[in-house]
Amino acid sequence: MNDLFNALAEDxxxxxxxxxxxxxxxxxxxxxxxxxxxxxWPWARTxxxxxxxxxxxxxxxxxxxxxxxxxxxxxxxxxxxxxEITAEYALVVxxxxxxxxxxxxxxxxxxxxxxxxxxxxxxxEAAGTVEVELVVGEDGVARAIRGITLLPDxxxxxxxx
Amino acid sequence: LDVARSLDWNFPAAxxxxxxxxxxxxxxxxxxxxxxRRARDGDxxxxxxxxxxxHAVVYRFARLMSGASGMAEEVTQDVFVRLIDDLARYxxxxxxxxxxxxGIARNVTRNRLRRERRFVALEACAPPDLVAPDDxxxxxxxARELARLRRxxxxxxxxxxxxVILGHVHGLAYAQIAAIVGAPVGTIxxxxxxxxxxxxxxxxxxxxxxxRGVRCAV
Numbered sequence: 001m002n003d004l005f006n007a008l009a010e011d012x013x014x015x016x017x018x019x020x021x022x023x024x025x026x027x028x029x030x031x032x033x034x035x036x037x038x039x040x041w042p043w044a045r046t047x048x049x050x051x052x053x054x055x056x057x058x059x060x061x062x063x064x065x066x067x068x069x070x071x072x073x074x075x076x077x078x079x080x081x082x083x084e085i086t087a088e089y090a091l092v093v094x095x096x097x098x099x100x101x102x103x104x105x106x107x108x109x110x111x112x113x114x115x116x117x118x119x120x121x122x123x124x125e126a127a128g129t130v131e132v133e134l135v136v137g138e139d140g141v142a143r144a145i146r147g148i149t150l151l152p153d154x155x156x157x158x159x160x161x
Numbered sequence: 162l163d164v165a166r167s168l169d170w171n172f173p174a175a176x177x178x179x180x181x182x183x184x185x186x187x188x189x190x191x192x193x194x195x196x197x198r199r200a201r202d203g204d205x206x207x208x209x210x211x212x213x214x215x216h217a218v219v220y221r222f223a224r225l226m227s228g229a230s231g232m233a234e235e236v237t238q239d240v241f242v243r244l245i246d247d248l249a250r251y252x253x254x255x256x257x258x259x260x261x262x263x264g265i266a267r268n269v270t271r272n273r274l275r276r277e278r279r280f281v282a283l284e285a286c287a288p289p290d291l292v293a294p295d296d297x298x299x300x301x302x303x304a305r306e307l308a309r310l311r312r313x314x315x316x317x318x319x320x321x322x323x324x325v326i327l328g329h330v331h332g333l334a335y336a337q338i339a340a341i342v343g344a345p346v347g348t349i350x351x352x353x354x355x356x357x358x359x360x361x362x363x364x365x366x367x368x369x370x371x372x373r374g375v376r377c378a379v
Contacts (some may be wrong), residue, residue, distance in 0.1 A: 001361060004310055005329040011307055012330060017220045020187050022212060023232050025241040029208055 076125060101138040104146060189213075201248045207301040212241055215259060218331065219266045225326045226270045228315045236273065240265045256340065263341040267323055274319065313363040321356035328353050 108131050133146040188196070188210050196214075219240050224233035243265050250259060260313070291329035314322055320342075327338045328349070335353075339346045 001357065002329075004306060007303070008307055008310055009330045009332070012221050012225065013217075015221060015224060015230070017216050017237055018234060021220075021238050024238050025212055025245075026205070027211065027241045029205060030236075033203055033205070047318070109208055110173075 005065075062115075102135050102143065103138075105134045105136045107134060168244055182235070188257065194253040197251060197253055197258065201358060208245070211244070213259070215262050216241065222263065222266050222272050222331065223328060225311070225314060226267075226319070226322060227313070227332060232270075232273060232277070236266060236269045239269045243269075260337065260340045264325070264343075271319055276326060296308055308361070309364050309367055312367070313360040316363055317359055321352050321359065324349055324352040325356040325360065329357070 011107040071157055077109050108129050131149040133148075134142045135146050174358065188199075189207055191199075191210070193211070193214075196207045196211050201210060216237055220233050220237045224230055225235035227233060228235070228266070239263060256264070314325060317325060323342065324338055327333045327341060328335070333341075335346045335349050338349045342349065344352075
């Protein structure tokens with residue numbers, strides 16, 4: 001039996017860890033060290049940080065100096081909607097679950113992600129981002145979707161003619 | 162065996178498996194406590210050496226425990242990511258680094274196995290790899306014997322399986338296994354004996370069933 005265990009150990013020692021595991025671990029290391037772009041040159045990083053207040057200043061100035069609402073680039077035959085559209089969509093929580101342990105979490109998802117969760121949006125104005133109210137159990141598992149709100153977005157809404 | 166060197170928990174030569182990883186020879190030969198201290202200070206190369214030194218034993222332990230390479234890869238990744246997160250809290254004087262890593266690997270593997278109990282790994286059903294032989298019959302018999310041993314280990318309850326892997330395959334001492342598992346040395350000794358008996362019994366049964374099958378076929 002000992003010989004067999006030794007043979008197993010020798011056989012097992014030939015198995016090597018695929019390189020992608022190391023890459024994932026070292027990526028996690030970089031993320032935890034707060035340098036996702038570790039190969040960024042030091043001067044580029046300084047430049048990037050100094051650009052942040054400059055951009056904020058420009059945005060602030062533009063807000064006060066712009067005459068009225070900035071004109072939108074409108075394509076012919078396209079109307080832009082500013083309103084929120086609430087979809088009539090709700091799933092009922094399992095009645096066996098203690099309601100005191102549930103909480104509602106509001107998240108923003110793209111329409112594609114929503115479809116991948118099993119709730120494809122058929123609404124014609126459902127392009128772009130949607131806000132979803134998830135009913136979450138105390139274990140962190142989402143139990144139901146309480147409501148879906150379509151966020152304002154540029155959508156085709158009929159012809160102007 | 163690499164693992165047999167671990168009796169004094171001293172693994173520096175294991176880094177030889179991955180010559181592309183440690184860039185500085187001095188770091189590659191540094192003791193664990195020094196590497197941990199440097200990694201804690203943000204030295205990525207020190208952490209890479211820790212990975213190079215211990216990733217293989219973590220992976221092989223998880224692979225034998227789970228019987229699946231995919232799960233072993235995930236466990237290996239989880240173990241080292243958890244080490245990154247726990248570096249500030251890890252105290253070398255309380256547990257040697259291998260003990261600590263084996264301990265995390267054990268917990269992660271057990272949790273995953275519990276969670277994925279309803280799934281059967283494809284590899285668990287796959288036939289053993291056959292090595293190109295000088296003597297095809299002898300090699301085939303050897304491969305079959307090893308596959309039988311793997312199956313018997315996999316069939317053990319996890320508290321026996323982990324002890325058998327650490328003791329009989331990784332070659333760790335009773336005291337080291339006791340530190341990893343968190344049980345007295347006497348318990349480890351009895352689990353090893355009991356595990357060995359269970360393996361022997363199962364392998365006998367399987368061999369007899371195989372012989373009966375061969376006779377029926379003839």
